[in-house]
Structure formats: C-alpha cells, structure tokens
Amino acid sequence: MRPSRSLSRGPRLFLLAAALVAGRPASADPTVYEHGVDPGVGFNLVSWANFQNGSQVWQDAVQAAHDAGFTEVSLSPVRFYSIGTGSIASSSNQGPELSHVAAGVERAKSLGMRVTVNPFVEPVGFSEWRGFYDPAPGSPEATTFWGHYEDYLVDVAAMAEAGGADSMTVGTELRALSRNAGHNAKWTSVISAVDGAFSGTLGYAANWDNYNHPNVAAAIWDHPGIDFLGIDSYFQNLLSAEDAQQSGAYPDPNFISDVQSAWEAKLDAEILPYAASRKAGAGLPIEFTEIGYLPYDQTTATPQRDDTNPSVPGRQPPPLDRDEQTMAFEGFQRALDGRLAGGEVLAAHIWQWDMPGSSGSLWNMNPDGGNQPNNQQAAQWLSSFVHGTNVDPGDPDPDPPPAATTVLYSFEDGLEGFYYPDFETEPDSHLQTVAHAQATDGETVLAIIKPTQSWTWDARVNLGGQQLAALQEAVAGSSEDYLLELDVVYRAEDLPSGLAALDLHVAIDASPAGWNQINSAAPIAAGVDQTVRVEIPLTAFGLGDALNSAALNLGFAGSWPGAQEATIYIDRIALTDTAFMPIGDADFNRDGVIDAADYTVWRDTLGATGAGLAADGNRDGVVDAGDYELWRSSYGQAAAISPTHGSPAPEPATFTSLLLAVCAASLRADRFRQD
Known part of the structure; x- marks a missing residue:
C-alpha cells in the first residue's frame, strides 16, 4: 500500500520548493539528454475506442513506448458528457474502460516508468471542444455535471493509486469551466476529493492560452492539493510566420538555435515567473502535459496548423515540412536543458503515441512510422534523443538508431x-x-x-x-x-x-x-x-x-x-x-536491471578493447571511465531492453x-x- 496523502505531502512539497530555488546545473549539455538532469520525456496515450481486449491494447502501447526509449507515459481515460443535462456516462464504445487503462498503468510501473494519469471528458459525439462547455453555475445541468465529474475523478484516482501511478491531473483543457468563478467551489470540492484518494502529485492540464488566467489560479493553482502547473503547449507565434519560413533542411543549426532561444524567452520571461509566483510565492514546478508539432510548413509558428479538412471548401493541404517539425522538437528539448535538476520543469509529454483507437489522428507518432509516416522522422529523433544516440548535428543524413528488432x-x-x-x-x-x-x-x-x-x-x-x-x-x-x-x-x-x-x-x-x-x-x-x-x-x-x-x-x-x-x-x-546491446545500456550482465553486479563486470574487464564487450556501454571499443559514468548515472534503472531482446519476456x-x-x-x- 502506498503512503497516505497526509504522510507524504510535507516531504514532497519541501523537495519541490527546494528544487525551485536550486538553479540550473552548470554541467548540463543542451545537445544530450541527461537522465535526472533534464525533464522527463514521454508520450500521451489516448484511445477513442473500447476494445474487447482493451487491457492488452493498453499494455502493448505502453510497452512500445518503453521499447522506443521513453521513460514516461501519460495515460488518458475518457468519458462523455451530454450537453443540456450534464450527465457523464460511466462507459462508452468511444473510450476505454478504467480497467483497461489500469492495465497500462501497471505495465508501465513494472517497466520502471514514471506514470501520469490524465483524465479527459468530451461531449457526446465530439460536438464541440470541451473547453467551450460552461453550464450556468448552480443550474441543474451544472449540478449534475459536477457531481458526476467528481465521482469520475475519484474513480480514476482510486485506479491510479492502486496501480502506483506517480502523478494525476484533475482535468484537461476545461477552459470555460476554469475561467468562470461561479464554478470555483466545485473545483475546490473535486480537487479535495481527488487529493484524499490519491497520494501522488496532483496538477491540472491547462490550455496554452489559459494557464495564466486569474481565475485558473484562484480555482486550481492555489488550492493546497495542487503540486504542479500543467500546460498543454501549442503556443502560437513563438516564431513569426516569416521566421518559421526560414527553416532549412535538417539539421539547420541557426534555425534550431532560433527555436531554442524563443522557448528560453517564453520560459524565463513568462511561464516560470508566473509559476514561481503561485502558492503565495512558494511556487509550482511546470509540467508540459502536452507538447506537439504537426509536420507542416510554419509549424513552429502555428503548431496546430491543419488545412487538410476536406469538408471546408477551398482548403488545401499545407506543404509538408518534416525537417521543421524535427527541429521544433530539438529546439524545445534544448531549451529544457537542466530544468529538472533546477526544479523548474518536471516533464514534457508529447502528443501523441500511435496506438489502436487513435487511428487517423495527424498527431500520431511512432519511430517505426505507424499510420502517420509523416511523423516518423521526428519520432525517430525523439527516440534517439532519449536513448542518447543522436548523431552529430552536422550530419545532414543521419541513419536511424540501431534496434534489436x-x-x-x-x-x-x-x-x-x-x-x-x-x-x-x-x-x-x-x-x-x-x-x-x-x-x-x-x-x-x-x-x-x-x-x-x-x-x-x-x-x-x-x-x-x-x-x-x-x-x-x-x-x-x-x-x-x-x-x-x-x-x-x-x-x-x-x-x-x-x-x-x-x-x-x-x-x-x-x-x-x-x-x-x-x-x-x-x-x-x-x-x-x-x-x-x-x-x-x-x-x-x-x-x-x-x-x-x-x-x-x-x-x-x-x-x-x-x-x-x-x-x-x-x-x-x-x-x-537476441544478443543486441543498444548504445547507452549499462546492464552489462544482461539481467534486466542496472545494479552492483554490472559494476563488477565493468571492473573485471576495465581496459579491455575490441568489439562486443559486455561492459562497453557506449560502444567506443574500450571499457573505460566513460562506461563507468554510464553505469553510475543509470544505477537502479531497468535495462533499456529485456535480458533477451527488445520485447518483454x-x-x-x-x-x-x-x-x-x-x-x-x-x-x-x-x-x-x-x-
């Protein structure tokens, strides 16, 4: 059983507060992902379907993200509300059962991943964006909605608690509901109820244009149960359309630097000062609960640009620009360099992983291509980034990273x-x-x-x-x-x-x-x-x-x-x-965990040279101090692949x-x- 919320709150908030004033480490390298120094990198998993074998579907999706190198997942249950009555259905053929998502949580924790549970509500038939929903406070519709919503989130919290999830949000992009002060008492009730049922950290996933609204702070951020400030990040005009058009072929060092600088300015001048002012100055860390770019021209100016809707007369598909999409993610990740160790940013969750039930979404990403091959290049870059196997940025034609399968x-x-x-x-x-x-x-x-x-x-x-x-x-x-x-x-x-x-x-x-x-x-x-x-x-x-x-x-x-x-x-x-060993894997004895036994393998072969050495984790042909540093920084983690090969036992x-x-x-x- 996990510790009760009342026992864990004090130490957790103390650590967060200490991190917020610690500052960024001087040793951070913006071109290399450093576990424990840079914010976690993971994917959002969401499925608008209720499969008979849903538990296996969610387990397989989590496993695939893990096998691609990602150490975090954000899993989204989905339930549907009826506009006009506020009633939220407990089950739907357009959303998974909680037991299915629970199977994904359990698989992720068994793999040593950090898990966020990020519950969604949608209108029946997806008739409008959920951010527009705003029944009159105190009306029968609002009363029904908030009663059902609190019950739903408490059910999700119980599931997340039982599965050992690390983090949970109390909502996603409920823009109008969070801006209307008439709903504030309901928000307080919901957050308090979830706070009592879940012992991990709590946050809320605010839309990019709503996270700093005064009433969002009053209703959500300043509630004592909230531990982090979540942003679904699709900020427009970080680069102007004119600047976005200057992107060249990947890798364009000047353009990557422009994206990095734009993000650093956004973080340091706007987002982080706002987060630091919360909780009466005690501050909240940031989590990018969603971050995404489509593979189109000017995506760095308008990440959600999509002119492909055939039902709108005159719309034409925008020009593809996979290189700009890849450089958008690279510039963003460079701007996050060292900000976990500095206590500023906890994680970034990319929207979204390619899994059954998400078919057709232009956002689907998979290093193997999946059903949106236009996103494959960026997905491969992200996988290489978290693996630490990115090629020299000066190589205009990088090979994909090696794989076991x-x-x-x-x-x-x-x-x-x-x-x-x-x-x-x-x-x-x-x-x-x-x-x-x-x-x-x-x-x-x-x-x-x-x-x-x-x-x-x-x-x-x-x-x-x-x-x-x-x-x-x-x-x-x-x-x-x-x-x-x-x-x-x-x-x-x-x-x-x-x-x-x-x-x-x-x-x-x-x-x-x-x-x-x-x-x-x-x-x-x-x-x-x-x-x-x-x-x-x-x-x-x-x-x-x-x-x-x-x-x-x-x-x-x-x-x-x-x-x-x-x-x-x-x-x-x-x-x-079955003998494949990825670059950057410190599981030298191939038993599935990085521990003292791997140090013994390194010590006993120190100085050896040649190909295929068990303790040559960085694959430079010699067992040396670099491999020791890899072991030291990875100690206690699950191996990058299983003891036999890249799939589970x-x-x-x-x-x-x-x-x-x-x-x-x-x-x-x-x-x-x-x-």
Missing part, C-alpha cells in the same frame, strides 16, 4: 508482396488485409481465409529490398543469435465450429540453402481467442552464412468437421537479434511456440510441398 512485414501497406502459392490441389486460400483490433504492429493484419482443413501452403512472399538485406545480414553475422518472429491471431468467431486442431508451418525457400521448414507452431485444439508470438531460431532453417534469394512460406493444417472455412490473422513478421503461449519450433526443426522432411 527489424520488422519485415506489418501489412500497413496492403499485402506487401504476399500471395497464394498454389502448391496443392486443394481449394485456393484467399489473402487480404483487414483492420483488426488485435493487430500487434499498426492497425492492419494479413487475413488468411482457408477453405479446407487439409494442410496447404497458404501464403508466400519473395523477400526483396530491405527484407532480404536484413535476412542476409543476419545469416552473414551470428545467425544463432537471431529469431524469426511472427504473431498469429486466432478469433473463435472466425474459426470453424467443432475445430479440434489447427497449427502453423513455416518454411524458407532459399538459394543456395534450398527448402527448410518447421512444423507445428502456434497449435490450438479448439476455437479460441488467442494471440501467439511464434519465435523460431533462425538456425532452424539451415540457411548457412550466405544467401542470394529467399521466400517465406506460411501454411496451416487443421481438423474440423464438414465444409467450413477458417480465417487466421498474421501480423508483425520480424527478425530479432514471452507469454506462456509464446514460449510454448518457441519450444515447439525448436523441436519441430528436425522434422523438416516430414512433409513436403507439392510442386
């Missing part, structure tokens, strides 16, 4: 070359891509519609381009370190009634190695809802150390009565290097599939394709 196929762009190979005389299987709630990479999966229970090879793809290059690199190096991974999704409603067996067979047809296959992966013995991550050692395919060409083949065999068809879903076909179904794959590798002559 290379995704070969995720089916976000159609079949991506997969086809039915027609090896057998059985009826043809059919392939198509469909949007699926249980997609494991993006939002689209490969659907294999199999009309017969007999074993058939149902899908084939001839590897080329980056996919073939990734496989060639794996076999040319240490192929024993690599796994071929793919996710198999079964849905009971899409499987035949009376199904008694169904399993996957995988083959690689390569030159010069020939045809090699494994049998009986991802087996099921009944129609079930199940997602299985199949992990097959690459050595099972006998590819040798060189190959000229390769084709991947997937087939299923089953047992069920009558003429029924089965639909099976495939997603995220990938290669993972296998679920039972995954482990079983891996074991079966290893056993089945020797059976490759058991069945053959029919040419």
Whole structure:
C-alpha cells in the first residue's frame, strides 16, 4: 500500500520548493539528454475506442513506448458528457474502460516508468471542444455535471493509486469551466476529493492560452492539493510566420538555435515567473502535459496548423515540412536543458503515441512510422534523443538508431508482396488485409481465409529490398543469435465450429540453402481467442552464412468437421537479434536491471578493447571511465531492453511456440510441398 496523502505531502512539497530555488546545473549539455538532469520525456496515450481486449491494447502501447526509449507515459481515460443535462456516462464504445487503462498503468510501473494519469471528458459525439462547455453555475445541468465529474475523478484516482501511478491531473483543457468563478467551489470540492484518494502529485492540464488566467489560479493553482502547473503547449507565434519560413533542411543549426532561444524567452520571461509566483510565492514546478508539432510548413509558428479538412471548401493541404517539425522538437528539448535538476520543469509529454483507437489522428507518432509516416522522422529523433544516440548535428543524413528488432512485414501497406502459392490441389486460400483490433504492429493484419482443413501452403512472399538485406545480414553475422518472429491471431468467431486442431508451418525457400521448414507452431485444439508470438531460431532453417534469394512460406493444417472455412490473422513478421546491446545500456550482465553486479563486470574487464564487450556501454571499443559514468548515472534503472531482446519476456503461449519450433526443426522432411 502506498503512503497516505497526509504522510507524504510535507516531504514532497519541501523537495519541490527546494528544487525551485536550486538553479540550473552548470554541467548540463543542451545537445544530450541527461537522465535526472533534464525533464522527463514521454508520450500521451489516448484511445477513442473500447476494445474487447482493451487491457492488452493498453499494455502493448505502453510497452512500445518503453521499447522506443521513453521513460514516461501519460495515460488518458475518457468519458462523455451530454450537453443540456450534464450527465457523464460511466462507459462508452468511444473510450476505454478504467480497467483497461489500469492495465497500462501497471505495465508501465513494472517497466520502471514514471506514470501520469490524465483524465479527459468530451461531449457526446465530439460536438464541440470541451473547453467551450460552461453550464450556468448552480443550474441543474451544472449540478449534475459536477457531481458526476467528481465521482469520475475519484474513480480514476482510486485506479491510479492502486496501480502506483506517480502523478494525476484533475482535468484537461476545461477552459470555460476554469475561467468562470461561479464554478470555483466545485473545483475546490473535486480537487479535495481527488487529493484524499490519491497520494501522488496532483496538477491540472491547462490550455496554452489559459494557464495564466486569474481565475485558473484562484480555482486550481492555489488550492493546497495542487503540486504542479500543467500546460498543454501549442503556443502560437513563438516564431513569426516569416521566421518559421526560414527553416532549412535538417539539421539547420541557426534555425534550431532560433527555436531554442524563443522557448528560453517564453520560459524565463513568462511561464516560470508566473509559476514561481503561485502558492503565495512558494511556487509550482511546470509540467508540459502536452507538447506537439504537426509536420507542416510554419509549424513552429502555428503548431496546430491543419488545412487538410476536406469538408471546408477551398482548403488545401499545407506543404509538408518534416525537417521543421524535427527541429521544433530539438529546439524545445534544448531549451529544457537542466530544468529538472533546477526544479523548474518536471516533464514534457508529447502528443501523441500511435496506438489502436487513435487511428487517423495527424498527431500520431511512432519511430517505426505507424499510420502517420509523416511523423516518423521526428519520432525517430525523439527516440534517439532519449536513448542518447543522436548523431552529430552536422550530419545532414543521419541513419536511424540501431534496434534489436527489424520488422519485415506489418501489412500497413496492403499485402506487401504476399500471395497464394498454389502448391496443392486443394481449394485456393484467399489473402487480404483487414483492420483488426488485435493487430500487434499498426492497425492492419494479413487475413488468411482457408477453405479446407487439409494442410496447404497458404501464403508466400519473395523477400526483396530491405527484407532480404536484413535476412542476409543476419545469416552473414551470428545467425544463432537471431529469431524469426511472427504473431498469429486466432478469433473463435472466425474459426470453424467443432475445430479440434489447427497449427502453423513455416518454411524458407532459399538459394543456395534450398527448402527448410518447421512444423507445428502456434497449435490450438479448439476455437479460441488467442494471440501467439511464434519465435523460431533462425538456425532452424539451415540457411548457412550466405544467401542470394529467399521466400517465406506460411501454411496451416487443421481438423474440423464438414465444409467450413477458417480465417487466421498474421501480423508483425520480424527478425530479432537476441544478443543486441543498444548504445547507452549499462546492464552489462544482461539481467534486466542496472545494479552492483554490472559494476563488477565493468571492473573485471576495465581496459579491455575490441568489439562486443559486455561492459562497453557506449560502444567506443574500450571499457573505460566513460562506461563507468554510464553505469553510475543509470544505477537502479531497468535495462533499456529485456535480458533477451527488445520485447518483454514471452507469454506462456509464446514460449510454448518457441519450444515447439525448436523441436519441430528436425522434422523438416516430414512433409513436403507439392510442386
């Protein structure tokens, strides 16, 4: 059980107050992210959907953000109010259940992440911006709204408390409600109720044009239960439109410096003095509860610029400018340099992570591209920044940071070359891509519609381009370190009634190695809802150390009565290097935590030179003082990746599939394709 609010308040506020007067450290480096010195960097996660497997959806989204290097997440429950009555529904198909968000909180805390819970309310049907809502104080509508809102936030607080969340807001962008003094007593009641139910720090996410309104201070900031001042940061005209047009190709050092200077002026002349004046001069630290830039020209002047709405006559998409977007984030992060250690800024949460239920949002970000590839460049820069692996700013064509896993196929762009190979005389299987709630990479999966229970090879793809290059690199190096991974999704409603067996067979047809296959992966013995991550050692395919060409083949065999068809879903076909060690990882003994045992590894190999040394955390080819400093600054943290590779420890179904794959590798002559 976490300490009660009454016990933790005094020490917490003392530390915040001490930090506010401590000043910024002289050693801060604006070009490098320094954990514990610079404000935390994380993502907002929000989903306008209520999935049947919502707990898994939220856990996977948190895991993906963690695997991309981010140490913070801000998770948003969503509930909907009715304009005219003020009633807030306890559940909706357009927002997650609290239990789903709770699963995300628990996953984040298990990964050592700092967690903020940032509850939203929206009007039914998204009929207007929530910041406009302002029922007459004292009216039946207002009375109903505030009663329901307080109940909602207390429920969220209980969930956040149970999951060990670090921080919570008491609202997001309720602009009109926070400006109208007639609602102040209701704000006091809500904040006090949440304060009594949650022992972490409390704040409010004010819109960028509303955080310093006098009544927001009276209603919210100066309440004794409030510990930080949150800003949803989309400030306009930090740079003028004319200055924004001067951005060049990334990296443009002068433009990055201009953005940095504009943010420093905003912070030092406006935001921080205002925050320091709160609490009768005791001050509040800042948290950027949202910060975002769209990938368009002049985004540094108007971050929310979006002229793409097709329903508005005459609107044309603004010119893309991914470089300006990337430099906007870089200038912003440089301006935050050292401000956590100085007690000024706690964190910056970027809007928003690409997760199921956020489909279509122009703000979606994912270093792998996701459904908004225009944001990929900026997302990769942010991931590199928090990893500490950003390349020299003078490099105009930076390579993306190395990763443990290379995704070969995720089916976000159609079949991506997969086809039915027609090896057998059985009826043809059919392939198509469909949007699926249980997609494991993006939002689209490969659907294999199999009309017969007999074993058939149902899908084939001839590897080329980056996919073939990734496989060639794996076999040319240490192929024993690599796994071929793919996710198999079964849905009971899409499987035949009376199904008694169904399993996957995988083959690689390569030159010069020939045809090699494994049998009986991802087996099921009944129609079930199940997602299985199949992990097959690459050595099972006998590819040798060189190959000229390769084709991947997937087939299923089953047992069920009558003429029924089965639909099976495939997603995220990938290669993972289990021996991968990212730059900047101080988990020298690969046990998942950075502790004294890692120091022992460093001490025992101090002075060693060469490639792949366990204690060479900064990858400069020598175990030296730089690696010790990396260990010292990371002590006590979870490792950047898991003890085996970049995904969490296998679920039972995954482990079983891996074991079966290893056993089945020797059976490759058991069945053959029919040419």
